[in-house]
Amino acid sequence: MTTAPDITVFPRSLARRPLLVAVLVIAAMTVLRIVYASAIELRTDEAYYWTWSKETALSFLDHPPMIAWFIRLGTAIFGDTTFGVRISGIVAMFVTQLLLADIVRRLTHDVRAVVLAALMPEAALYYGLLMAKVAPDVAMIPFAVAMMWSLVRLAQSGDGRWWLAAGLFAGLSMLSKFTAIMFAPAVAAFLLVPDWRWRWLRSPYPYLAVLIAIAAFSPVLIWNAQHDWASFRFQGVRATANYGISLRTIGDYIGLQFGLVGFVMLPVVLTGLVMTAWRGYRTREPVAILLSTAVLVPFLYFFFKSLTLRVGDTWPMFMWPVGFAAAAVNLAAMTKEGWSARMLRSSLFWARTAVTTGIAFVVIVFFYYVAAPWNLLGKIDPIGAEAGYEQVAARAQAALDETGATWIATTDYRTYAMMRWLFRGRVPVIEINERGRFQDFRDPGMDRISGHAGIYVGREPDNRSSLWQNIPAKREQLGQVERRWRRVLTDTYVIEKLSGWTPELAPPKDSPLFQWKVLAGEIQSLSAFA
DSSP, rough: OOOOOOOOOOGGGGTOOOHHHHHHHHHHHHHHHHHHHHSOOOHHHHHHHHHHTOOOOOSSSSSHHHHHHHOOOOOOOOSSSSHHHHHHHHHHHHHHHHHHHHHEEEEEHHHOOOOOOOHHHHSSHHOOOOGOOHHHOOOOOHHHHHHHHHHHHHHHOOOOOOOHHHHHHHHHHHOOOOGGGHHHHHHHOOOOOTTHHHHTTTHHHHHHHHHHHHHHHHHHHHHHTTTTHHHHHHHHHHHHHOOOOHHHHHHHHHHHHHHHHHHTTHHHHHHHHHHHHHHHHHHHHHHHHHHHHHHHHHHHHHHHTTTTTTTTTTTTTTTTTHHHHHHHHHHHHTTTTTTOOHHHHHHHHHHHHHHHHHHHHHHHHHHHHTTTOSSSSGGGGGTTOOOOHHHHHHEEEHHHHHHHOOOOEEEEEEHHHHHHHHHTSSSEEEEESSSGTTTTTTOOGGGTTTSOOOOEEEEEEEEGOGGGGGOOOEEEEEEEEEEEEEEEEEEEEEEEESSSSOSSSSTTTTTTTTTTEESTEEEEEEHHHO
C-alpha cells in the first residue's frame, strides 16, 4: 500500500515543527515589509490617499473612505511619516494571514495545510512586499477574507447569526473598495446551490445581513446622494470603457498576475481553484463552492475586460488570498480522496516550489528597491516611475523664496498629492482643475492664496494645455526641473509664477475646471452623465 506524502512546504527535517518555521518566516518577512515601508518614499497614489486622511468628507470621488481612515489612524500614532502612512498595510497583511490560517485549520485540521496557507501570501510579491504600499485594496482584503471566514463558520456551525457577521464584513469591504461587489456571485452560489437553500431563503438572517452591509456602506451612499452619485458614475466609466480588442492588454493582465502572484504560484493556485470548484459543484459542498467561485468569477471577468481595456495593477488583488486558502484546502483534500502517489507528489512539489521560489523573488525585489543602485527597467519601473518628487519640491521651494509667492498650483492630482505630502502644510497646495475630485475638502488656506502670487508646478506639456484658456492668470516662466530616479529621467516639470488670479475651489459642474480625467486622457464630468 502506497503511503501519501506529507503536506509540507519544507524538507522533512523541519516537518516536526512547521508552525515554528512559519512563525520565523512570517516574522522575518514582516521586518522586511517594515523596512520597505520606512525606507521608500511615498508613491503618488499613496500621497493622494494621505491627503484624504486630512479631510472630514464622508467619501471621495475615486474610492470609498476606509483607506483614508486607516491612514489617519496610522499617522495619529506614528506621525506623518512613510511608516505612519503604511503601517495599516502591514497590519492588514498579518490579519489576513491569521484569517486564512484559521479558515484552513477549520476545514482541514492539518497543521501543514495551515502553514501553507499562511506562507503563500508571503511568496506572492503583491502581498509579501507591496501590501506595505497602501491602497484601497489593502483596506479591503482583510475585511473580504473576514467575510469568507464568517461564512465558513456558518457552514460548519449552522448558526444563522454568522450571516450577520458576514454582512458586516461585506459592508466594510464595500466601504473600502467597490470591487468587493464581485464576491456577490460566490455568496449567492454558496446560498443557493447547496441543498440547504430553502432553509436559508426562509430564514431572516441572510436578509438582515444585507441590511447590515448596506448600513456599513451608508457613508458612501450618503455622500453620493449629496453629489449626484459621482463615485458610481466615475467608476461606471471604467467598467463600461471599450477601446477594441488588444492583445497587449490581455498580455498585460496575464503578465501582471504572474508577476504579482508568482510565476509558479499562479498556476498552483488556479489548479487548486479548478479542482475545488469541480469538487464543490459536483457534491454541492458550500465552502468549496464559495472559495472557488469567489476567485474564478472575478478572474474570468477581468480576463474578459482585458480584451479591450488595460486592467489596473491592483484591481484583481482582492481575490487571490481566498485562492490561497482554496489551494491549501485542495491539497489536504487530495490526500484523502485516493489520488495516486505520483499525482500527490507532483502537487506537493509544485506547492513547495511556489512558496520557496516566491519568497526568494520577494526578497530579491526588496533588495533591488531598498539597497541596489541600478535602474534595470528604465522609465517603466513601477516604483521608479513615481520617484524623484523631492527634486521637484526643492525647486518649487526655491521659486517660492525667489518670488515671495505664498502658494503652489498644480494641474494633475499626482503632482498635487506629492506637493502636499512633501510640504506638509507649510504652503497651501491646490490643484486648480479636476475640482470634482475635491468635493467637501476643507479650505486649503485661501487667506494665504487670495491676493497673493503663486507658483505653478506642472509636467510638460501640461503647461501648454487648452485648460489655460479658462484661467486668466498672468504667467511668468521661472525654469524647469527634471525628475529622475537612479539617473534615469522620468519627467520634466515647468515652474511658473502665477499672479493676478485667485483659483476657484468650487467651479460650476459644467466648467472645464471641474471635470476630471478618467482613462487614456479621456475627460468625463458629472454633467456629461446628466
